[in-house]
Amino acid sequence: MGKIGRILRCAASVLTLLSISVSSFPIFAKAKIESDTKRMIALTFDDGPHGKYTDEILDILGEYGIKATFFVVGVCAEKYPQIIAREIAEGHEIGNHTYSHIHINGASDSVIAGEIDKTEQLIFESSGYSTTLFRPPEGVCNDTVRSVAKNMNYSLVLWTVDTRDWIPSSKESIINTVMSEVDGGEIILMHDYVAKNSNTPDALRVIIPKLLDMGYTFVTVSELIK
Ligand SMILES: [Zn+2]
Structure with a gap:
């Protein structure tokens, strides 16, 4: 399966490279057309915060x-x-990934909205930060998810790049996935919460300096897609 095929988990037939317009509603899945994004990479971390790994990742960043x-x-x-508050204080961006990492396929619009709303409130109470980014668990973006997000x-x-670090993949596997798939304008999926031992921090210690040496700049998702 080609790169784009792997990326676009949407049931919708979407799709062009950058912002995908479905009924005028953008879904940012692939962000590499603008020449000025060519050397930019957005690292993203899902499912946290984690009591150990998130702080470790923040230290590395x-x-x-x-x-x-x-x-x-x-x-x-x-819980954390x-x-x-630390993520925001240190200049990172936060997105909403539901309250309970809900199995979103088949969930009603009111259930999904409740999951998003509760998390939105928790983020605000912790940091005073309001986010407008939503990543549905497992990348499921069916009609209900799109409708709720839009509303x-x-x-x-x-x-655009799935490191599969949650498995957990080995440090070498994470590094190889990133280094073989990145060529600018990428949104890289990683996890700061991993149920077992995470190799993500150790992989980051290799990936970040390599990509910096190659001339890439790391930005937030909003910076990449704006
Ligand atoms: Zn997740």
């Missing part, structure tokens, strides 16, 4: 002075409000 985007889950935001003024954000 801080060492290199780069910004990333965290798609947080409400149950974790509730101080990490949400709540959220942009749907998927990814």
Whole structure:
């Protein structure tokens, strides 16, 4: 399957490269057409905050002075409000990833809206930050998800490179996936919450300096898609 095919998990037939317009509603899944995004990469971390790995990842990002985007889950935001506050204080972006990492296929619009709303409130209470980015769990963006997101003024954000780090993949596998698929304008999917031991921080310590040496700039999702 080609790169675009892997990326676009939407049931919709979507799709052009950058912002995909479905009934005038943008779904940002592939962000590499503008020449000025050619050397930009957005690292994204899903499912956190995690009591250990998120701080570790924030430390690494801080060492290199780069910004990333965290798609947080409400149950974790509730448990670690101080990490949400740290993410914002250090200049990172936060997106909404539902309250309970809900299995979204088949969920009603009111259930999905409730999941988004509860998480939105938790993010705001922790950091004073209001997000307009929504990444549905597992990248599922059916008609109901699109409709709810649109009504709540959220942009749907998927990814272009899936590191499959949640499995967890080995450090080498994560590094190889990123280095073989990145050529600018990418949204890279990683996880700061992994149920087992995570190799993501160790992989980042290799990936970030390599890509910086190659001339890439790390930006938030909003910076990439604007
Ligand atoms: Zn997730």
